Amino acid sequence: MTVSVVLYTADLRVHDHPPLRAALEGAQEVVPLFVRDPAVDRAGFAAPNRLAFLADCLADLDRGLADRGGRLVVREGDTVSEVRTLVRQTGADEVHMAAGVTAFAREREARLRKALEDDGCRLYVHDGVVTVVPPGDVLPHGSDHFAVFTPYYRRWTAEPLRTPLSAPASLRVPSDVRSERIRRRSAVADVSPGLAVGGESEGRRLLGSWLARHLDTYQERHDDLAGDVTSRLSPHLHFGAVSATEAVHRAGRRGGEGAEAFVRQLCWRDFHHQVLAARPEAAGADYRPRQDRWRRGADAEADLAAWREGRTGYPVVDAAMRQLAHEGWMHNRGRLITASFLVKTLYIDWREGARHFLSLLVDGDVANNQLNWQWVAGTGTDTRPQRVLNPVRQAKRYDPDGSYVRRWVPELADLDGPAVHEPWRLTGLDRASVDYPDPLVELPEALERFRQARSAA
Incomplete structure (x- = not known):
């Protein structure tokens, strides 16, 4: 045969x-x-x-x-x-x-x-x-890849999509081919306690359920930290347990602003894959060097450790970092906030953050992890490389009543409403009763440090 x-x-x-x-x-x-x-x-x-x-x-x-x-x-x-x-x-x-x-x-x-x-x-x-549109299938004039997302998105959406294939009805495997036993999850040590279940069956169930329940409101709610209405499909996409092409087709059949916003996120995934395919060195080297002189030494190491452990003194940052440690996953808005805090507020090399994320993220994908970190650091494809996300403003906008922070930072669970985002404003016995650190750095001071560093470079 x-x-x-x-x-x-x-x-x-x-x-x-x-x-x-x-x-x-x-x-x-x-x-x-x-x-x-x-x-x-x-x-x-x-x-x-x-x-x-x-x-x-x-x-x-x-x-x-x-x-x-x-x-x-x-x-x-x-x-x-x-x-x-x-x-x-x-x-x-x-x-x-x-x-x-x-x-x-x-x-x-x-x-x-x-x-x-x-x-x-x-x-x-x-x-x-692995992707919807293969890297290299859409190219700008005179270049081997798109360096800016918006023109890539316009071309990507105009590409004809292949029709998803059904699963085979049957197949025959030679009987004499040996196989080793598949390792069980229980055999793996040091797994995050809240890690999601993997596999195609779970991925397809999740896709169908999420499309039915949350797709229509995705456009207005995908940044809601406490609402947690993002698809959580990224681990299944990373391992290919769910087809990105099929996800685009199924979202497109429902239509609407939510579907467009969801498909746009899948396009970002393809965008980063085509950048890395053309520039594989971007996995570890600046895509667009800024001559940064990142902070080094004992103080920087202490700040990096506090960031990893979720004790920076900025509740929304700490909440997201603790979610990462517990689930091996983090809300996308949390990823933006924590990454910006590390590279621009603390002015620590993006590679340190990318390395920590890859050590925990179940969807730890080289293309998306490294290039998203570079985007936030301003060394990647962001057209506004100097932008800095203020963690307090981000918290008040995307976690207005503090529910997300209280979920992951129990030390602050008794603080009401948006006051949870600025516990350092408490005074006297109120402040003494909260076992939570002061901010590592004042935000105006950190912003000025970053601007001076970039202007000097």
């Missing part, structure tokens, strides 16, 4: 899966393969929260394949070596996989293509699996 291999990476689903569909059309038997590569650990991407969520996704993918007569084959080792071994064992003449954009993914693809060519096996790399 003819055999094809489907190499799963960041596309852990059976619905709307072009590599799986192509493999089934070209062979009588298919081996769905996931390789647990130690190189991912060495590169620093194997954070506990993502490993736990990955375990959920792999177990659910295995169940989804089993429902169709198949199973997931899991191996551990160098991806190229494991795929090559499997090809030789099964006599497979095709390998299908989704395209990636990181330097790590592209180097892996190049090595795999060369190894398979030497064995007479063809590698098919499918675009539009």
Whole structure:
């Protein structure tokens, strides 16, 4: 029988899966393969929260394949070596996989293509699996990528969308192909206690429920910190348990301002992927250098530690950082506020913040995490690189009655209304009764420090 291999990476689903569909059309038997590569650990991407969520996704993918007569084959080792071994064992003449954009993914693809060519096996790399529009499909005149979001968005929305694919009715996996056991979430240590459940089944349930309940109000409520009506689909999109293309189609069918706002956020995701595909060095280097002389030394380290631990003295910042620690996820508005506070109020290198986020975020995606941090730092694609988000104003606007802060900063739970955002204004016994630190820095002082630093650079 003819055999094809489907190499799963960041596309852990059976619905709307072009590599799986192509493999089934070209062979009588298919081996769905996931390789647990130690190189991912060495590169620093194997954070506990993502490993736990990955375990959920792999177990659910295995169940989804089993429902169709198949199973997931899991191996551990160098991806190229494991795929090559499997090809030789099964006599497979095709390998299908989704395209990636990181330097790590592209180097892996190049090595795999060369190894398979030497064995007479063809590698098919499918675009539009991880993103809606493949990086490089829409380009400005005279450049290899869009550096500004708005013109990219106009072109992106004009692109024809491929039709989402249904899950296969059945598939056949060679019976003699061995597989290692899928690691359970319970085997992963140091997982955030409030980490969400992963897997395609949960992702599809969440997508359907959220579209029905919250899409129509998304435009006016997506920044509401306490309301928490964002989709929370980012972890499922990161692991490919939910198809971004299908999400765009389903939102578009409902229509309205909420759908437009939601699809715009998915376009931001594609935007960052196309930037990183063209500029892979932006994962660690300034996209637009500002010659910043970031604060160093003991004082900066102490401020960084306070930020990580959620004890900066600015309640909305601390609430968001504590949500991150507890859930491995943070509201998008919280991400903007905490990032701006670190890089512009404390004037600490964005890479420190990006590294901490990647250590905890279940949706810790190199393209979106690093380039969003650069956007906030003013070293990325933001057209207003000097903007500074005032955490108090942000708190009063997006958490007006203080519910979000009181949820995550229990020391302040007894403070009423918006007063919770400025506990340092309390006096006497009222202030002494609140076990909460004073602000690390006064905001006017911090703003002047940042402006002077940038003007000197």
